[in-house]
Amino acid sequence: MIDVVVIGAGINGLTAATMLARAGLAVEVVEARPVLGGMAAREPIADGYLAPVGIYETTGVRPWMLNAVGIALSPELPRLHGSGGVVVDLAQRRVEGVDPTDAAAFEDLVELVTRIGPLFWRLMDHPPIDPVASGWRSLWAAARVGLSARRLGFEALRELLRAAPMPLADFLDERFESNALKGLLAAEALKYRFAGAKSPTTALDLLAALVYQSAGIVPACRLLERLVAAAKHHELRVRCGVRVSSVNFDGSRATGVTLSDGMRIEARSVLSTVHPRQTLCELISPRYLPAALRDDLRAWRSQGSTARLDLVLAQPLRDNAGRPLSRFALSDNLSELERAYDQGKHRQSTLEQLVLTGQQFDLDGGFADRGHDAHVVCLTVQHVPSDRVVDENALRAAVRQRLSAIDANLAQHLRAERFTSVAALAQGFALDGGQFEHGELSLDQQYFMRPQIRCASYRAPLRGLYLGGNGSHPGRGFNGAAGALAANAMLADR
Ligand SMILES: Cc1cc2nc3c(=O)[nH]c(=O)nc-3n(C[C@H](O)[C@H](O)[C@H](O)COP(=O)(O)OP(=O)(O)OC[C@H]3O[C@@H](n4cnc5c(N)ncnc54)[C@H](O)[C@@H]3O)c2cc1C
Numbered sequence: 001m002i003d004v005v006v007i008g009a010g011i012n013g014l015t016a017a018t019m020l021a022r023a024g025l026a027v028e029v030v031e032a033r034p035v036l037g038g039m040a041a042r043e044p045i046a047d048g049y050l051a052p053v054g055i056y057e058t059t060g061v062r063p064w065m066l067n068a069v070g071i072a073l074s075p076e077l078p079r080l081h082g083s084g085g086v087v088v089d090l091a092q093r094r095v096e097g098v099d100p101t102d103a104a105a106f107e108d109l110v111e112l113v114t115r116i117g118p119l120f121w122r123l124m125d126h127p128p129i130d131p132v133a134s135g136w137r138s139l140w141a142a143a144r145v146g147l148s149a150r151r152l153g154f155e156a157l158r159e160l161l162r163a164a165p166m167p168l169a170d171f172l173d174e175r176f177e178s179n180a181l182k183g184l185l186a187a188e189a190l191k192y193r194f195a196g197a198k199s200p201t202t203a204l205d206l207l208a209a210l211v212y213q214s215a216g217i218v219p220a221c222r223l224l225e226r227l228v229a230a231a232k233h234h235e236l237r238v239r240c241g242v243r244v245s246s247v248n249f250d251g252s253r254a255t256g257v258t259l260s261d262g263m264r265i266e267a268r269s270v271l272s273t274v275h276p277r278q279t280l281c282e283l284i285s286p287r288y289l290p291a292a293l294r295d296d297l298r299a300w301r302s303q304g305s306t307a308r309l310d311l312v313l314a315q316p317l318r319d320n321a322g323r324p325l326s327r328f329a330l331s332d333n334l335s336e337l338e339r340a341y342d343q344g345k346h347r348q349s350t351l352e353q354l355v356l357t358g359q360q361f362d363l364d365g366g367f368a369d370r371g372h373d374a375h376v377v378c379l380t381v382q383h384v385p386s387d388r389v390v391d392e393n394a395l396r397a398a399v400r401q402r403l404s405a406i407d408a409n410l411a412q413h414l415r416a417e418r419f420t421s422v423a424a425l426a427q428g429f430a431l432d433g434g435q436f437e438h439g440e441l442s443l444d445q446q447y448f449m450r451p452q453i454r455c456a457s458y459r460a461p462l463r464g465l466y467l468g469g470n471g472s473h474p475g476r477g478f479n480g481a482a483g484a485l486a487a488n489a490m491l492a493d494r
Contacts, residue, residue: 002028002237002266003020003267003269004268005265006027006028006030006271007273007274007283008029008469009238009240010037010038010273011040011223011480012480014029014036014230016271018069018234019488022070023487027236027237029239030257030265032243033429034241036224036238038054040223045310049415051418052221052378054429056220057218057327058479059215060213061223062479064484065479065481065484069227069484071230072226073223074216077091079327082180083332097181099178108175112160113214117211117214118151119149124481129145131448164443165204168186168203169197170203171206172185183332184329188213188357190337191357193205194344197341198334227480244257244259247284247465249462253462253463254268254464255267268464269465271486272466273468276300276455278432280297296454301445302433306381306382306422306436307419309399309418310418311376311377313410314374316375317403324362326359331356336353340353341383343383351398354383355382356382357380359378360376360378361377361378362375384422395419439451439475441476450475456473458486
C-alpha cells in the first residue's frame with residue numbers, strides 16, 4: 001500500500017504530488033491523458049509548432065509555492081496592449097496613450113492595488129478561515145486577516161469595501177475617460193469570467209487581476225517544465241493514459257482508487273485535482289456523500305464560455321509604434337464587452353462582438369522546435385455562444401477579421417491555426433460544464449464557499465479524501481496554489 005494517490009497531473013496535481021514526495025510519502029499520480037501537464041501541456045498546432053491547448057501563461061506565481069516544490073522561476077511584469085495605442089506597463093506602473101488625467105488616475109489605481117496586495121495575498125496564500133469553527137487556530141487565522149485589513153489604512157480599506165460589490169463599468173467610469181483604457185482593463189478583469197462589465201462584483205475582479213499580474217507572469221510551459229523536472233528528481237510514480245473511475249472507501253476512510261482498466265491502487269489517502277462535482281458526485285458512491293452536499297454541488301455554477309485559437313504567423317503582430325505585441329486585449333470599450341456577454345448569456349449567434357485576449361510568443365517561449373522561425377499567438381475567445389449555435393468556421397473567420405485591425409495582412413502571414421471549442425476543452429480535460437477554473441469565480445463561489453462550505457479546507461467530508469484542484473480556494477491563479485494548500489492540509493493531518 002502506498003501513502004497517496006493523486007488524481008490528475010496538471011499543475012495542481014504535480015505541485016501537490018511533488019510536495020508530498022518531498023515530505024517522504026510514497027505517492028503515485030494517475031492521469032487520464034497520455035501526457036503530463038493537464039491544460040498546460042503543449043500539443044502540436046502544425047508541424048514544428050507547439051502550444052498548450054489550454055493555458056499559455058500563468059499569473060500570480062508565488063515564491064512560497066516555488067520553494068515548496070524546490071524550483072526557481074523569474075516572473076516578469078507584463079505590458080498589456082489595448083486598442084488605439086493604449087499600453088499598460090505594470091513594471092513602470094504607468095499607462096501610455098492616454099491623456100495626463102487618465103495617466104494620473106491610473107497611477108492612483110496602481111497605488112491602491114499595491115496597498116491591498118498584502119491583504120489579498122493573506123487571503124489567497126492560506127486556507128480559507130472557517131466561519132463556524134471554534135478553537136484558537138481558527139481565531140488566530142481570522143485575527144491575522146483582520147490585522148492585514150487594519151494595516152491597509154482607512155482610505156484603502158474603504159475603497160476596497162466600496163469596490164468589492166460594484167460593477168466594473170461603474171468603477172472604471174468613475175476613474176477614467178479613455179474608452180480604450182477602460183476596455184483593456186475590463187477585458188483583463190473579465191478574462192474567463194461568465195459575467196459582463198455591468199455585472200455586480202466585477203470591480204473586485206479587476207483589483208484581483210491587477211494584484212495577480214503585479215506578482216508577474218511566466219509562460220505556463222516554463223512552470224510545467226520545472227515541475228516535471230522536480231517530479232522526476234523525486235522519482236514520482238506517474239501513470240498516464242488511464243482514468244480513475246472510482247475512489248474506494250472501507251466505510252470509514254478512503255482506501256485508494258480503481259482505474260478504468262479495472263486495476264486497483266491501495267492507498268492511505270487520495271488527493272483529487274479533478275472538478276469537485278466529478279470527484280464528489282461521480283468518483284465516489286452516492287451512499288458515502290451527505291445528500292445535502294450533493295444537492296449543493298448540483299447548483300455549483302461552472303459554465304464555460306471561452307474557446308481557444310492558436311495561430312502560427314510568419315510576421316509578429318505589432319502595435320501602432322511597430323513594437324511586437326506581447327499580451328493584448330481587443331476590446332474598444334465597456335459597452336462592447338457587455339454586448340458580448342449578453343450574446344453569450346442569451347445564446348445568440350451573432351459574431352459581431354467578440355472579446356479577444358491573447359499573448360504572442362517568439363521562439364524563446366518554447367512554442368516551436370529548433371529551426372523553425374515564426375511567432376505563435378495564443379488567443380482566448382470569450383462569451384462564445386454554445387457550439388451548437390455557432391459554426392466553427394464562421395467563428396474562426398470572425399476572429400481573423402477582428403485581428404485584421406492589428407495586422408491588415410494577417411491572411412498572408414498566417415501559416416497554421418488550431419481552434420479548440422468550448423466543448424472540446426470541456427471534454428478533453430473533464431471540465432464539468434466547461435469552466436477552466438472548475439467553477440465560476442463569483443463572490444458566492446469563493447473563499448470558504450469554494451467548492452462548498454463543508455469541504456473548503458481541502459478535506460472532503462470523507463476521511464482520507466482531499467480536494468486540490470481549482471475548484472478549491474484560491475481557484476484563480478494558475479500557480480498550483482490549490483494543490484499546494486491541499487498537500488499541506490494532508491500533511492497537517494498525519
Ligand atoms: C486558455 C486558458 C487559460 C487559462 N488561464 C488561467 C488563468 O489565467 N488563471 C487560472 O487560474 N487558470 C487559468 N486557466 C485554467 C487553468 O488551466 C487551470 O487553472 C489549471 O490548468 C489548473 O490545473 P489543474 O492541475 O487543477 O487542472 P488541469 O490542468 O485540468 O489538470 C487536471 C488533470 O486531471 C485529469 N483528469 C480528469 N479526470 C481524471 C480522472 N478521472 N482520472 C485521471 N485523471 C483525470 C485531466 O486529464 C487533467 O490533465 C486557463 C485555462 C485555459 C484553457
